[in-house]
Each structure stands twice: as C-alpha cells, then as structure tokens.
Amino acid sequence: MTDTATATVPPAPEAKPALPGVQVDPANGKPSLRRFLGDAANLFKGMGVTFRYIRKPSRVVTREYPENRDTLKFPERFRGQVIMPHDENGDHTCTACTLCEKACPNGSISILTTKNIASKRVLGAFVYRLSSCTLCNLCIEACPFDAIHMGPGFEMATYSRDPLDLILNKKEGR
C-alpha cells in the first residue's frame, strides 16, 4: 500500500459477477417466491422482538441520567478522582513520603514538604493536577498509609484549567 493515492493509475477492476441475492433460489439462481416469503417472514420476526419490548416495559433498562443525578450509586472501587480523606479534627494521614509522586506515570502529583515546629519534615501541600491525571490508581496502590483514595464523581468539566489544579490537604503538617 502506498502512503498517498498511487501516482500510477491502477487498472480498472473487473466487474464482479452478480451474486446470488437472497430472494434467489441458490440451487438454480432463479427468483423464488418461497424464498421471498421466507425473507418477509424473517423481517416480521425481527419486528416481533421490538413489539415484545413494547408489551413488557419492565425489561426496558433506560435510565434518565441528568435527572437521576441524586440517586446515582457508585461502586466501592469506583475510580473518580484522587481525594484525601480527613477525620473530624481535619487531620489526614499523609506523611509526605512521596511514594505516590514516584508511582504517578504522568507527574500529576507534587508533594511539597515543609518543617513543623519540631523541625520534622511534614506535608506542606499535596498538589494534584486533575487535568493530567489518567485515573490509573497507581498512587492509591503505592500509598502505605491509606492517605489517599479514589472518590466518586465523574462530572469534571470546567470552564478553565485553574479549578483542575487541586491542593488536597486542608492544612499543613500531619
């Protein structure tokens, strides 16, 4: 195959012989009324499937998506976006070990560290760029402290890029 249409004009293809159609008897190649009626019956059988669904609406599975937004259920393992759960005191369990940063294939995670009052290295900001995230789950698997999870939700459209750069921790330190 050439990468553009060939410079040399290809020979005109030979006309293909007429193929035996469906309404033609395959034995002798002549039109057959029996075959025609059989085909018509098959068309109506196909229509019958549609009518069966009309008679039994309980088998219809349509879901009204934007209207049922409040009742949507997400499976436990659903991979929406990375979230960092906080307990009732507003604390998280991240120790800024940067394993998730290393596991990320796209560089979507940056761990910025700082020092607390005891000059211990703690988490400053967990920068998460949703715009470059492929939701592959590798950071969650890498985390030894269960500090990050995959949350529900899939409606991520925004009007600009800024809302997609997130800082997941609510406060510095541990």
Next chain:
Amino acid sequence: MATEQGYALPPGFSLRETRADGSQEYFLNMGPQHPSTHGVLKLVVRLDGETVIEVVPHLGFIHRAIEKMGENETFVQYIHLTDRMDYLSSHINNLCVCLAIEKAMGIGVPERGEYIRVMVSELQRIQSHLLWWGAFGMDLGAVSAFLYGFKEREKITALFEELCGARLTMNFFRPGGSNADVPENFLARVKEILEELKFSLDEFEVLLTKNPIIRERTLGVGALSRERAINYGCSGPVGRASGIDFDVRKHDPYSVYDRFQFDVPLGKNGDCYDRYMVRMQEMRESIRILAQAMAGFPEGQYRSKEKASYKVPAGSYYANVETARGLYATYMVSDNSFKPYRIKSRSPNFSNLSAINEMSRGGKIADLVAILSTLDLIIPDIDR
C-alpha cells in the same frame, strides 16, 4: 496538475483521463469525521461513479507515541498506557504486558489469579463483540440494533466497574495476578449475565442474522481469500472468517486457556457475512469458556507476592495474546533497568486495515461501509 474543472489535485494524486461521454473518476475523502469510520480514520476513495476503484487509508490523526512514552515510564506504569490502544480489549492488552514482564522476571501466577484473568478476558471479548454488533447494525441502517447491543454490553461494563472501578481504561492486571480480588458476588453476577446473554444472542439472531436486508448487504461483499489474508497479516475474526485456523488461545495457549474446551469458529468465503458469523459464534464460545471457568474457580490468592520493584533483567521478551480483534503482541527490550529500553506493540487492527483496498475494490460505497464495520477497527490501536 489541474483538472478540467480547474480544481488542483495534490501532488502524487492523478486521475484517468475523462472519457468520451464526459464521465470521470474522482476522489472522495471519507472521514476523519465520518460516523462509520468509528473514529478519526480518513479514507481517500478513488471512485468511478459509485464504484470503488481504490481505497487508501490515511493514519496518524490520533497518534500519541505510546511506545515512546513507554520508554520514559516503568514497566508497571506502562500497563495503563495499553488501555488506550484497543480500548475495547483493555484488560487483554494489560494482560499481554503482564505476561511479558512475568516471562522476563520469572513471576508465577496463583491458580485463582489465572482464572480471574481468563474470565475477565472472555467477558471483555464478549462486551467488545456486543459493541461491534450494535455498531454494525447502526452502520447498515438499523439504529435499534445499537441500543440492543449496548443494553447487553452495559451489564458487563457495570460488572467491570465493580471489579476495578473503571468502565473502559481498566488497568487491572499486574505482574503476578491482578491488583485486587474479585468482589464477593462476582461469580453470581457473571452467571446472571450469561443467562441473559444467551437469551439476547438468540434475539440478535432474529434481529440481524436472519434479516434479509443485512444478508443482502453482507453476503459476498468484501471477500478476502485465505492466501491474501495471510499475506496481509490478518488475524482474529477477520483472518478466521477467511479460513485461517489461528487463535492464540488455542495454538499458543497463555494463562490457563489450555484447560478449557472451546472451538475456533471459521468462515469459508471471508466475506462480511462470514466475519459477522464468526464473531457471533465467538461470543457463544466465550460463554462456554466462562461456564467452565466458573465451575472450576479456585479459592486462594489472587496475586503472587508483590515485588518491591520491577527491575527487568537485560534481554528481549515477547508475549502474545488474542484480543477481541486478533493477535496482540508486546516485544520489550530491557537494559537491566526499571524502564524499558524499547517497547513495541503489534496491534491487530493495523494489519486488518491494510486489507481494505483489496476487499472493497470493485464494490460500491455502501459496501465499503459494511466492510469497515465488519473489520471492527479501533483507530487508537492503529495509530497508537
């Protein structure tokens, strides 16, 4: 070069001279935004009236350099990129990379892990064929078929969502097994899906297989002989419809496929109808495999002990699998580091597409749509 109408043709393009009656050949661009090309594929079609003389596919609209990106990522990170090649066989693509890594590092897979792999792969094959069935109906003008196909596929996608949290880009298999065990109700759900699927497949036969319009548009259309199919490297349902008795699951078994009884459906003429029938029969064979896997589903671990790091010893490694579209292979070269030196994917769609000129030559444009549909192309897999 300017034509009589004054339109200039791009360099490299030429048309036969205008005939005495004033008729002329012409070029037509089909795609990249055509609904029946199933993605961003552009076909330059040389036409004489409505008869196709030559079809030249133009690729590269969705090229993302996945193989080059793979060189900058670790072996485990590379797995999730293969989701984005053939996105309807993402589990099976992931499996291929895992098999190559396992071969390189000598990682074993526990019994349960192997069974999970086989079951998930077969479910993936069924859902891919269901989507193809719906799209095929829609391409040939039966919009309701699309809804019937998607209705069945949705059940399997919902199961995958519970299994690994994603519906398309799974990233579920890891070297040594999978990244999670199956949910508790997995087997019951699969059983339920298969029961409903058997009923639906019978419905599908009534809706499309026996439909005279579909038969008329596919019987004898786009025939590809066995020899030509081998020359083009066609594999999967396209090759099997032409009579190539080759299925990686059967002839080079990976995972635990050698334990299951199943047949490889073959076609005779290699036309659109044969490709259709091969896929319909493959779904039933997948159901057979799943029933056997469910009967012997073992207890135990789903993954062998995870390694601290996946440093692949120097050398080159090859693994191949049968995706829903044919032979998918990964060839990786490692220089004893955490990242591959070079990684190459052999995608089935590229080879299958290359036969399109031969298939559609001499037919009509409407036949070209039927041929494109039964080739079941995934464009991101061609471009990568």
